[in-house]
Every structure is written in C-alpha cells, then in structure tokens.
Amino acid sequence: MKDVKAMVLVEPRRLSATTLPARSVTSGGWLAVEATGLSGAEVQAWRGDRPDLVYPLIPGQQVVGRVADLADLSLPYEVGTRVVVEPVIRCGRCSSCRSRLHTCTLRRPFNAYGALPSTEPPGLWGGLAELLYIDPRARLHPVTDDVPAEVATFVHPLASGYTWAVQLPKLQPGESVLILGPGPRGLACLLAAQAAGAGWIGITGLDVDRDRLDLAARLGAHLTVDVTTRDVGREVADELGRRPDVVVDVTSDDPEAIHTALDLVRPGGRVILASTKGGRPLLQFWSDVIVGKQLSVIGALGATSEAYDWACRQLECDPRLDDLVSHQFPLDEANRAIQATAGMLGHEELISVAVTF
Ligand SMILES: [Zn+2]
Structure with a gap:
C-alpha cells in the first residue's frame, strides 16, 4: 500500500x-x-x-x-x-x-x-x-x-445529542428541555430533542456564542439566552412559566453550569452532565438540592450505536444539517x-x- x-x-x-x-x-x-x-x-x-x-x-x-x-x-x-x-x-x-x-x-x-x-x-x-x-x-x-x-x-455530534438529550433522560413528547451550551453538541441536543417531540427547548450561551444562538433560534429553539448579559432563571420562568423537565449541561469547561442545571430543573427532573470541568473541583456545592428536589443526575460520555443509526437517518432527511x-x-x-x-x-x-x- x-x-x-x-x-x-x-x-x-x-x-x-x-x-x-x-x-x-x-x-x-x-x-x-x-x-x-x-x-x-x-x-x-x-x-x-x-x-x-x-x-x-x-x-x-x-x-x-x-x-x-x-x-x-x-x-x-x-x-x-x-x-x-x-x-x-x-x-x-x-x-x-x-x-x-x-x-x-x-x-x-x-x-x-x-x-x-x-x-x-x-x-x-x-x-x-x-x-x-x-x-x-x-x-x-x-x-x-x-x-x-x-x-x-455532523453525524457524530448528532449521535451524542440524541444520546444525551433523548435516550439518557428518557425524554417524553411534550416535555421541556433546557440545554446549557450552544456548541455543536448543544445544537445537536436541540435537533434531537425536537425530533423526539419536546414541547419546549431553551438553549444558553455566552456573548461570543451569538452566531450559534442565532442559529439555534432559526433551528426552532423557543428561547435563547446570552448568560453574560441576561438572567437565565428569569428568562426561563418568563418564557416557559415553569421549570424544565430536563437540563443538559454541554458547556465548555464551565463548573458554574452544574449549579445552574440543579437550580433550574423542576423537582423530580433529570440533569444530564455531558461536559467535564478540566479536573477542577466544584466549590460551594450543596448536594442537598439533589436530595430535596429528588433529582436524577446522570453523567454522559459518548454516544450509543442506536443513536448513530438515528443520526445517519437524519442526515438523509434533515437538510438543516448543511448549516451545522x-x-x-x-x-x-x-x-x-x-x-x-x-x-x-x-x-x-x-x-x-x-x-x-
Ligand atoms: Zn472492552
């Protein structure tokens, strides 16, 4: 050869x-x-x-x-x-x-x-x-x-998005999902939750993520929030009127996102942690919130083979992937x-x- x-x-x-x-x-x-x-x-x-x-x-x-x-x-x-x-x-x-x-x-x-x-x-x-x-x-x-x-x-991030936003939280049609982080995997979580019939999807990012948040809005997100200038808790309360059923942390190396996720999810909700924090410990972490709100917190790494099959099918039928x-x-x-x-x-x-x- x-x-x-x-x-x-x-x-x-x-x-x-x-x-x-x-x-x-x-x-x-x-x-x-x-x-x-x-x-x-x-x-x-x-x-x-x-x-x-x-x-x-x-x-x-x-x-x-x-x-x-x-x-x-x-x-x-x-x-x-x-x-x-x-x-x-x-x-x-x-x-x-x-x-x-x-x-x-x-x-x-x-x-x-x-x-x-x-x-x-x-x-x-x-x-x-x-x-x-x-x-x-x-x-x-x-x-x-x-x-x-x-x-x-883009099949790769899309498979991760399906695993993290749909399979792991066992997302049901009509449920609400808040995605923290609008990178490729965050946008993939949006597309996957949408395809699974989520009733409401919000997504957050930083000021540098403006173009990604704009794309999320064009893809159909009900709410996009720049957390550097706006209060995500207040925005979600105003737009959704209740707490989201599922929060997915797909931020890039942001320990604060875990606090946001645990704070904003509804009692009995599910939190998917799919981003590492550079090996740094979480300061001022009050685990009582997990007990008090009876949360399911799941660590996510990688995508399932079933999610890859789903993502390959989406590639054939979703022309929006051209923009990703x-x-x-x-x-x-x-x-x-x-x-x-x-x-x-x-x-x-x-x-x-x-x-x-
Ligand atoms: Zn092995």
Whole structure:
C-alpha cells in the first residue's frame, strides 16, 4: 500500500505533517478518510489538557470515509462503502464493555480513535490522516452518498445529542428541555430533542456564542439566552412559566453550569452532565438540592450505536444539517483548523469545523 499523509501531534501544540507507511494487517481493514470533524477533544489533546493521553498521536475522532481495503471477512462492508466510524472501539470482553460503558480498557490509555498513540500498531488511529485503520471491533455505520463529507461529519455530534438529550433522560413528547451550551453538541441536543417531540427547548450561551444562538433560534429553539448579559432563571420562568423537565449541561469547561442545571430543573427532573470541568473541583456545592428536589443526575460520555443509526437517518432527511458545519480546512492546515475549533481565530460565524481530504 502507498505512503499515507498524516498530521501527527508529536507533543502538545506541535502538529507535524508526516508520511507514514500503511503497514499490512491481517485483520480489519483501511478507511480512506473523506472528512474529519473537530471538537473539544482535539483542542484538549492539542493544548495538552488531557494528562491521560500518550503522545505522539494522530488526533481526529469524528471520521467519515470509504472502506478502501479489507484484510479479511470480519467486516460486513464492501470496499467503497461510505461510513462513519464510532470513536470508541469495544472489545466486548473487558469489564467496561460488559457494563456497556464507553471506556473500553483493552488498549491504553483509551481504546478509541483519536486517543491511541501512533506507537500502537498499525499506527493510523486518528482522522487527521489519509487512511484510518479499521479495527475488526470498530463500529461502522453506512451513510448516504448524497451529502458532502463535511456535512456527514455532523453525524457524530448528532449521535451524542440524541444520546444525551433523548435516550439518557428518557425524554417524553411534550416535555421541556433546557440545554446549557450552544456548541455543536448543544445544537445537536436541540435537533434531537425536537425530533423526539419536546414541547419546549431553551438553549444558553455566552456573548461570543451569538452566531450559534442565532442559529439555534432559526433551528426552532423557543428561547435563547446570552448568560453574560441576561438572567437565565428569569428568562426561563418568563418564557416557559415553569421549570424544565430536563437540563443538559454541554458547556465548555464551565463548573458554574452544574449549579445552574440543579437550580433550574423542576423537582423530580433529570440533569444530564455531558461536559467535564478540566479536573477542577466544584466549590460551594450543596448536594442537598439533589436530595430535596429528588433529582436524577446522570453523567454522559459518548454516544450509543442506536443513536448513530438515528443520526445517519437524519442526515438523509434533515437538510438543516448543511448549516451545522461552518468551517472547512485541508489536511495541511489542520493546525489552523484546531485553532479555529478553539475559537482562537474568532467566533464570528463559527458553528463547527471539519478537515476535508
Ligand atoms: Zn472492552
């Protein structure tokens, strides 16, 4: 096989264009990458904010591509099939997999694309390379050929949105949902809750999120709140007239959001925590609110395979997804792509970012 162009994160903040050999494999296969969506995970890896990661690695976990070569018959797909690849690989045997968690421990530090070091054979474990190794245990979902590859990358956040806003809180038609954070996954929560028949959806953000909040309003959010200038509790009370049934925290590294979520949700409601807080402790945390309001608080990581199936179907029938990927960069400009994802190149018109091949 040919040499493969790849962007290798040699150490934090040093992304290096490299050519790697595609070694021969005896199982699984190879995916010709068409596009890779970027998210906070790539920004954290680039910044060195995840002490558990081992460098060098090829970042990129939201991959869309075509099956290019199969080493054996373990994968039920033909060469040329366009697929999205779930980031998490599940061995099916470790205790995490048996408990249906999204943290397979077969390989270290995580058995997941974009997180495995390039020293782990056969080396090509990230979406910022022309080829991606298809592990025999990887979960692939065929996607339509009728949309551009960069739009298809939005299947990944959309699957997370469905898992977090619909599946985990067991959202019922007519219920109200407040989403904290209007990033790609927050907007995906909006689309998923809407499709599940939510009766009311609000979404909050910061002043820099104005374009994302405007898009949320165009997508049908009943309320958008810039929390830097407005009181979200008062706005929700005015617009909804009661407390929301479900609050989803999809903010970026904002410990305060947990207080907001627990404070605003209705008694007996559900709070989904889908954003980490950079390892920082929560100050002045009064757990009595959880007891007193009899809340269900659920930690969310990753998306289910059922959610991926749902998101792939949405890609075929929801033309609004065209607007969700705002920025595209070629592989050579992956460094700028990561900076754009982090908001370092400005927030104007920034919705989400993809690298295309
Ligand atoms: Zn496992």
